[in-house]
Amino acid sequence: MPADFNRIRIVLVATSHPGNVGAAARAMLTMGLSRLVLVAPKRFPDPAATAMASGATEVLEGARIVGSLDEALVGCVLTIGLSARPREFAGRVLPVRAAAGEALAHSGRGDVGIVFGSEMSGLSNPELARCQLVATIAANPAYGSLNLAAAVQIVAYELRVAAMGDAVWRAPRFPPARxxxxxxxxxxxxxxxxxxxxxxxxxxxxxxxxxxxxxxxxxxxxxxxxxxxxxxxxxxxxxxxxxxx
Amino acid sequence: MPADFNRIRIVLVATSHPGNVGAAARAMLTMGLSRLVLVAPKRFPDPAATAMASGATEVLEGARIVGSLDEALVGCVLTIGLSARPREFAGRVLPVRAAAGEALAHSGRGDVGIVFGSEMSGLSNPELARCQLVATIAANPAYGSLNLAAAVQIVAYELRVAAMGDAVWRAPRFPPARxxxxxxxxxxxxxxxxxxxxxxxxxxxxxxxxxxxxxxxxxxxxxxxxxxxxxxxxxxxxxxxxxxx
The missing domain is CATH 1.10.8.590 (Helicase, Ruva Protein; domain 3)
Known part of the structure; x- marks a missing residue:
């Protein structure tokens, strides 16, 4: 697991369904992320979260629960908010691939917070305004409804590829013919x-x-x-x- | 939706849980894919699939159900199998990003099948041997257990980025100062x-x-x-x- 991954906080704001928190924890751990912060979750801890985490319970057990987004982001040197929808006052907007690169670059200097909004409506404008960067995931304009854990999975995957490259195993090499x-x-x-x-x-x-x-x-x-x-x-x-x- | 996306079949082999089929359908449609082929699913159709598809029911309703992997791949000019684990007789193994590029390149010439194994054990060696390319998703070596729909989400996302680039919305431009x-x-x-x-x-x-x-x-x-x-x-x-x- 890349050392700097300890600097990355995945922040979920006002989740309604504990199952989504569990699935997000699993998505994080598959890519080597483990710092989860929950801002005012509706129900947590909850057996549904544990069930969906499927072995990634260490991430759930280590989750920090806070009352506000500002509290979740204390100490962060870079804050990135996810948004599928265009926003009038968004500052710098990057595709998630480029945002992952920025997150990694900053993680050498301090904590980076990556913020996901609630299942129903995403981040509010005031929440997004607290983020220095906005990251957006390429999606079907006619049906852009990514599940929360699916969005976390893509972000975590892009972070891993940014950190480690994306070749994980190679086919065995047999001796070539001369x-x-x-x-x-x-x-x-x-x-x-x-x-x-x-x-x-x-x-x-x-x-x-x-x-x-x-x-x-x-x-x-x-x-x-x-x-x-x-x-x-x-x-x-x-x-x-x-x-x- | 890119025209060539109609050439891409997502093939799920021997799924156990209909909820995973629904979540995979949702993951596909978020990225603009809609051709789903199910090889000998344990339970399908099923209300759990519809519930997890969350609006992507058109993908489920259009799903083709077949009895064997060969049947699922009839007509494909390129076949790609996903595998997290190294296999002794794997041929060309590519990171999923590069595999998505290959899939797009071939989709101009005919159908491309992208094959996912069952939730418990992935593709068997004989199944994988039917695929020309093996694609692998970068993951945490200590916990690589991606949910089936999460794997489909990453593959679909990489296909979309390969097809369309990854900038989906831009921050509004206000007039710059002179x-x-x-x-x-x-x-x-x-x-x-x-x-x-x-x-x-x-x-x-x-x-x-x-x-x-x-x-x-x-x-x-x-x-x-x-x-x-x-x-x-x-x-x-x-x-x-x-x-x-």
Whole structure:
């Protein structure tokens, strides 16, 4: 978990449904965030929150409950409010990707508060005016109704990608075939395809260039060359002795 | 909604909980996706799916239910499977951001299937082997347990950003102050601060450069200059006549 993630507070204002708080906690922890601040939640703690947190109960148990947004943001050097709707007096508005970058950049110098409004109406204008930056999530203009936990998930994901890059696991690497092994395969293949009377060396058309292109794109591994040569050898044997042996 | 989004199928394999199907439908529609394919869902249709879809019922009603993954992917020119866990025989593995770019690029040429495994265990190895690409979402290695709908939300979000860019609304633009208006403000401010005996012209220190820096960073609007000049004029009047007038 990036060290600076301890500097990031996820602030949920006036949540109505404890299930959403639990789901938000799970979304946070999947990306490595754990500091949750609840401003005047309607119901919390609540069994529905714990159920939806699904193992991320440590985030719920560590949640701070405060009475006002200002209290939630005490000590923050950067405050970011989420808003789906355009607001007349919004200051700097950034896509959430860029806002995540700003949050990370500031987290080296102090706490960063990222503020989400209530499920029904989002942040009020006075609440948003307390935030230095407004972040907005790209959404369908005809149906922009992201669930609260879904919005938290996207923000947390963007923070993680900003902090760590987004490659998490790589496919295992098997030893690649060497050039000469690949060329020997093509020599073998051409011979077998000719013997099969699939390839007419007098009129080869574009068969071999297309096969070369296919295997070049695939990037053959050593073991794959062995398998393909094995198939060719089996065909060779069938041609000599017949397929019934 | 980008035209090519009609080419993208979200395929959910063997879902156990209908609520997750509903939440996934909502996540899709928030980003403009609407083609949902369910492979052998345990319970569907179901009131819990409709409840969690929260207005995205059109996606549920249009969902296609099939018996096998192959059936779900008939006609697809690109198939992408999501996997959180490393797999020995995975082919090309991409972060979900890059995979979204590939999906968009291919969607101009035919359907693209994006496949999510069941809630408990994700895609099986044979299921994943049917996908040309593996996409993986950056997550906390100690707690990578994304909810199914949360994973769909991130994928749908990345598709939308890949298709449309991520700026959705801009702060309204108010007329900016002209250079000469800003300079007149600084002249006025220097005079007033001197009259207030806050600024000593003999020893100005760095007060004015710091104020210039602050306002340069803010990028003053015409109306803001007027407000600041109004404040200065009020101070001027207080100095001449006393604050009690």
């Amino acid at each position: 050039h000469d092994e690949v060329e020997a395969l093509f020599v073998h293949g051409e011979k077998t395809l000719t013997a099969m009377r699939f390839l007419n060396p007098e009129r080869p058309k574009r068969l071999l260039p297309r096969l070369r292109r296919l295997f070049a794109r695939a990037g053959l591994e050593k073991e794959e060359v062995n398998i393909l040569r094995g198939i060719l050898s089996r065909i060779d044997a069938m041609i000599v002795r017949g397929p019934w042996r | 250079h000469d208006e800003v300079e007149a403000l600084f002249v006025h401010g220097e005079k007033t601060l001197t009259a207030m005996r806050f600024l000593n012209p003999e020893r100005p220190k760095r007060l004015l450069p710091r104020l210039r820096r602050l306002f340069a960073r803010a990028g003053l609007e015409k109306e803001e200059v007027n407000i600041l000049r109004g404040i200065l004029s009020r101070i001027d009047a207080m100095i001449v006549r006393g604050p009690w007038r």
